[in-house]
Amino acid sequence: MSDTIHPPSAEFAENAHIDAARYRALYDASLRDPEAFWQEHGQRIDWIKPFTKVKDVNFDLGNVSIKWFEDGTLNVAANCIDRHLASRGDQTAIIWEPDSPDEEALHISYRELHARTCKMANALKELGVTRGDRVVLYMPMIPEAAYAMLACARIGAIHSVVFGGFSSDALAARVNGSEAKVVVTADEAPRGGRNTPLKTNADKALDGVSHDCKLLVVQRTGGDIPMQEGRDHWLHDLEAKVADDCPPEEMNAEDPLFILYTSGSTGAPKGVVHTSGGYLTWASMTHELVFDYHDGDIYWCTADVGWVTGHSYIVYGPLANGATTLMFEGVPTYPDASRFWQVCEKHKVNQFYTAPTAIRALMGKGREFVDRCDLSSLKLLGTVGEPINPEAWNWYNDVVGQGRCPIVDTWWQTETGGHLMTPLPGATATKPGSCTTPFFGVEPVVLDAQSGEEITSTEAEGVLCIKSSWPGQMRSVWGDHERFEKTYFSDYKGYYFTGDGCRRDKDGYYWITGRVDDVINVSGHRMGTAEVESALVAHPKVSEAAVVGYPHDVKGQGIYCYVTLMAGEEYTDDLRKELRDWVRKEIGPIASPDLIQWAPGLPKTRSGKIMRRILRKIAEDDFGSLGDTSTLAEPAVVDDLIENRMNRS
Ligand code: 6R9
Numbered sequence: 001m002s003d004t005i006h007p008p009s010a011e012f013a014e015n016a017h018i019d020a021a022r023y024r025a026l027y028d029a030s031l032r033d034p035e036a037f038w039q040e041h042g043q044r045i046d047w048i049k050p051f052t053k054v055k056d057v058n059f060d061l062g063n064v065s066i067k068w069f070e071d072g073t074l075n076v077a078a079n080c081i082d083r084h085l086a087s088r089g090d091q092t093a094i095i096w097e098p099d100s101p102d103e104e105a106l107h108i109s110y111r112e113l114h115a116r117t118c119k120m121a122n123a124l125k126e127l128g129v130t131r132g133d134r135v136v137l138y139m140p141m142i143p144e145a146a147y148a149m150l151a152c153a154r155i156g157a158i159h160s161v162v163f164g165g166f167s168s169d170a171l172a173a174r175v176n177g178s179e180a181k182v183v184v185t186a187d188e189a190p191r192g193g194r195n196t197p198l199k200t201n202a203d204k205a206l207d208g209v210s211h212d213c214k215l216l217v218v219q220r221t222g223g224d225i226p227m228q229e230g231r232d233h234w235l236h237d238l239e240a241k242v243a244d245d246c247p248p249e250e251m252n253a254e255d256p257l258f259i260l261y262t263s264g265s266t267g268a269p270k271g272v273v274h275t276s277g278g279y280l281t282w283a284s285m286t287h288e289l290v291f292d293y294h295d296g297d298i299y300w301c302t303a304d305v306g307w308v309t310g311h312s313y314i315v316y317g318p319l320a321n322g323a324t325t326l327m328f329e330g331v332p333t334y335p336d337a338s339r340f341w342q343v344c345e346k347h348k349v350n351q352f353y354t355a356p357t358a359i360r361a362l363m364g365k366g367r368e369f370v371d372r373c374d375l376s377s378l379k380l381l382g383t384v385g386e387p388i389n390p391e392a393w394n395w396y397n398d399v400v401g402q403g404r405c406p407i408v409d410t411w412w413q414t415e416t417g418g419h420l421m422t423p424l425p426g427a428t429a430t431k432p433g434s435c436t437t438p439f440f441g442v443e444p445v446v447l448d449a450q451s452g453e454e455i456t457s458t459e460a461e462g463v464l465c466i467k468s469s470w471p472g473q474m475r476s477v478w479g480d481h482e483r484f485e486k487t488y489f490s491d492y493k494g495y496y497f498t499g500d501g502c503r504r505d506k507d508g509y510y511w512i513t514g515r516v517d518d519v520i521n522v523s524g525h526r527m528g529t530a531e532v533e534s535a536l537v538a539h540p541k542v543s544e545a546a547v548v549g550y551p552h553d554v555k556g557q558g559i560y561c562y563v564t565l566m567a568g569e570e571y572t573d574d575l576r577k578e579l580r581d582w583v584r585k586e587i588g589p590i591a592s593p594d595l596i597q598w599a600p601g602l603p604k605t606r607s608g609k610i611m612r613r614i615l616r617k618i619a620e621d622d623f624g625s626l627g628d629t630s631t632l633a634e635p636a637v638v639d640d641l642i643e644n645r646m647n648r649s
Contacts, residue, residue: 006397007429008406012379016292016426023427030440037441038281038471042069045280045320046083048250049073057469059494064485067254068278068471075248076257076276077154080319081117082248084110092324095298096143097343099190099330105347108143110322113150115244120144120151122242123235127182127214131156131249134178134259137305138162138171138202140189141329144218144235145305146315148184153257153276156249160259160271163306164189164196166588168204174261175209177271178478184235186218187225192334199225206231253277259478260308262414263528264487265499265517271478272308272414279417280320282472286418286439287317290408291351291380292425298377300326301353302340307525308414309384312472313353317418332358337365341373341400352400353382353410355524356392360554363395370399380425382408385524386556387512393432411435411512413498414526415488417472420444421510434509443467445495446504449516452492463516464502465495518612520549520557525590532559532593535586539579541569546602546610550595550619550647558594560619560647562602571598595619595646601637603629614638621647 013019018026030037035054042051051072058065084091089111096106108116129135135157139145145161152159160178162171175183185202188195199217203226206213215232217225227234257276261269293299299318303309318325326347332340332354340362344352362369381401388396388409397407406425412418420442421435428436438444445467446460447453455462473496477484491497501513515521518529529547536545544564552558563579565571576596584592603611611632617623623642629635 005429005431006406008426009404012406013426016424017289018424018427020427023424026440027438031443034441034468038068041285041440042072042277042281042471044284045074045079045277047072047074047277051253051277055469059469059489059496061485061489061493064481064489066469066473066475068469069253069281072253072277073250074253074277074280075154075251076280076316077117077150078248079280080150080153080316081110081114084322085114088322091322093319094143094146095324095326095347097326097328097330097347099192099334101335101339101342106143113147116143116147117150117154118244118246119239119242120147120235121154121246123216123233123238124151124157124182125155125246126238126242127216127233129155129157129181133157134160134180136160136162136171136175136178136180136183138164138183138185138198139218139305140164140186140191140198140220141304141327142186142218142220143327144186146327149258149305149311149315150319154246154248156251156255158256158259160261161306161311162261163304163588164198165306165590167585168201169208169586170588171201171205172208173268175205175213176211177261178259179211180213182214182216184216184218186220188221188223190221190329192331195221195223197223197225203228251276254475256475258311260311260414262308263519263526263531265519265528266530269528269531270480270483270487272474273476273478274417274472275475278471278473280316282418282470283312283317284320286422286472287313287323288321289424290410290419290422290439291353291382293318293321293323293351295322297350297379298324298326298347299351299353300328300344300347300349302328302332302355302358303353303384308417312418332362333365337362337369338373341370341375344375344378345373348377350377351380351382352378353384355385356383356388357386357523357554357556359383359388359392359396363392364554367399375400375402378405380408381405382410384410384412386521387514388433390432397432406430409433409435411510415474416470417474420466420470431509434505434511436509441470444510446502447492447495449501458508459504459506461503461513462501463492464498464500464510464512465492466498467495469496520559522549522552522557522559522590523555527559527591531587532561532583532591535583535591536561536563536579538586539582541565541575542579543567544602546599546612546615547593548612548616548619550616552594555594559591561593561596562599562615562641563596564599564602597641597644597646599637599641601634601640603638603641604633605631606633615641618642618645619647621645621649
């Protein structure tokens with residue numbers, strides 16, 4: 001880890017929303033008197049009926065309840081659109097850059113965003129969607145994805161976006177889990193020069209859905225797709241019939257805004273529930289202060305709206321702030337590794353926010369792809385999704401930022417709604433690889449993993465928990481509040497448990513060391529090893545599987561699978577390929593196994609528990625220190641696994 005310190009330049013600090021002195025003052029105020037602090041900062045959004053209660057929070061297992069601004073009412077879409085119309089109706093809200101540079105970019109004004117969102121809202125109403133109903137979005141990265149999110153918010157429906165790279169089985173599970181009334185999709189999703197057949201996937205998914213569910217289809221490519229009479233509707237057909245105005249519903253601050261499924265260490269992905277008032281306050285405040293967004297700036301977050309980063313930092317945060325947000329349909333390496341930088345040059349991007357895996361991949365292609373573009377518009381760079389290694393940080397800083405753009409390494413989670421620990425670019429001196437210090441109102445603590453005791457010395461290493469609530473915190477797991485409490489509040493009583501490990505250095509800076517549970521982070525995509533295991537054992541030839549992560553140069557972590565076959569089955573390379581394709585089909589290409597090791601046996605305790613610690617070590621090619629293996633039922637299986645290990649450095 002690198003301890004080089006990069007202080008903000010005097011010039012940046014001078015023009016920034018927050019400098020070092022103000023950060024300290026506001027941070028102290030936010031902990032000293034949270035009620036007063038959030039009473040004031042809750043005013044950054046427009047309330048229909050102002051709140052009188054700031055917060056009501058209980059982190060005690062059995063009674064976990066989180067409420068912010070609970071008697072206030074608002075409409076999230078009106079905050080993201082209507083309130084800007086008078087002052088910036090003609091300003092660009094969304095710049096859309098298509099997959100292919102040969103296709104024309106779009107500039108959508110706030111006025112147009114209003115009309116298109118209202119149309120979409122009325123189309124959803126035509127299909128019978130009302131307040132509280134769930135709508136699943138399975139979309140390409142096109143403006144209609146944002147319209148659909150905002151349309152749901154406008155009529156009080158709850159959206160659940162499913163990443164377009166997920167398989168039809170994964171989509172079906174989420175449609176069933178939320179009992180969605182409508183799925184919004186598109187004919188096809190162009191990405192990297194290839195079209196994903198979204199509508200066909202959605203058709204397959206609906207075969208596995210037992211309740212009545214309609215399909216609203218956006219035409220993106222014009223590809224030939226079958227429509228099912230009565231169930232499927234083209235958006236453009238419905239839009240031709242409906243008005244372009246749709247009054248926003250008055251919603252309570254604690255009404256759910258969206259559900260977003262995310263992976264945990266056990267079981268199927270869980271539906272993280274975010275509500276309206278606190279979430280929007282958090283998304284908008286962090287967007288403005290962390291990216292130091294100023295009026296007129298062009299801001300680009302390269303995430304997909306299928307992930308929380310796309311929710312908070314492509315759609316809700318920026319639009320609540322009246323920003324110009326760029327939405328990119330493509331991938332960093334198509335048509336070539338210059339694409340990101342060409343888009344920055346073309347649209348004069350000021351703030352650029354991406355994932356370490358993309359930085360590492362582009363770094364590997366060489367700096368000439370960056371150098372040929374004019375990046376003088378860039379003022380700030382951001383990263384999110386996984387720890388960034390100092391080498392990638394330095395390349396980002398020197399080659400992309402040309403040494404003049406502060407880097408914000410933002411640590412947060414689907415569950416947290418927005419950034420929790422991050423530099424503020426005009427205030428915080430950065431250290432490559434550290435997410436530095438907490439945002440206002442956030443109280444991180446480092447606990448000893450075994451005893452659960454808080455480590456109070458400045459230098460500390462252990463599990464990362466958060467001591468008190470912040471407005472953007474998730475409120476529950478959809479349909480399973482008990483699972484919410486068990487996952488986040490049972491291991492360390494009275495705290496929100498993040499699932500991450502961390503180190504705090506002598507300056508009080510935080511360094512995330514990665515997950516302490518069975519969640520792995522592959523190219524910034526979060527995945528439960530249990531999900532990949534259950535996909536593998538669903539294959540008729542597989543009897544048992546254990547999945548762990550291992551260090552991967554570009555992806556951060558790769559997926560390493562130990563697989564035992566049914567008696568009599570043959571262990572062949574063809575079957576390896578078949579299993580890889582099988583997992584892609586069951587979950588999606590992002591879950592594709594990197595290495596599959598045939599395991600005639602798995603190391604188990606006498607009570608039958610798989611010893612993952614050992615499997616992780618072997619996958620890391622670090623089996624010199626396997627620790628105590630005496631409790632294993634059959635110690636010999638370990639020797640076989642070591643001998644046939646797949647990752648040899
Ligand atoms: C926003 C997002 C959350 C997990 C989180 C942690 C890892 C995210 C990070 C980071 C180190 C950062 N993570 N940002 N680790 N430094 N700046 O990524 O949400 O998909 O829910 O993943 O990602 O392990 O717990 P999500």
